[in-house]
Amino acid sequence: MTTPVPSEIAFNSDGLVPAIIQDASTSRVLMLGYMNLESLTLTVESGRVVFWSRSRQELWRKGDTSGHIQLVRSIEVDCDSDALLVRVEQVGAACHNGTTSCFDTAHLEARTDLTVEATL
Secondary structure, rough: OOOOOOOOOOOOOOEEEEEEEEOOOOOEEEEEEEEEEHHHHHHHHHOOOOEEEEEOOOOEHHHHHHHHOOOEEEEEEEOOOOOEEEEEEEEEOOOOOOOOOOOOOOOOOOOOOOOOOOOO
16 A cells, blocks of 8 residues: 655646756765656655656656666655655666756855854
């Protein structure tokens, strides 16, 4: 028996919810995808990540062509119910470019010298 998709998930006007994909063992963010109700339901039922491809306008089960599958370990809904955190066991590269993570490329330089001052 699978857990039904919660009705309170706030899909956007296109019927999508962003899904952050994170490696369950390392906590590294692997990629960002989008799910509609059908792809989220299939993900929950099958234990493999299924996205909605915005470019192809069709369901896309991660790894069907590449073999680089994502096995679901947990799915969390954020506090506003408008984003998902999907922890996975990644088999092969997560990115279509063949890298471990889609966040392996460009880096923005940001100010890192700020500190938080505690007040008592």
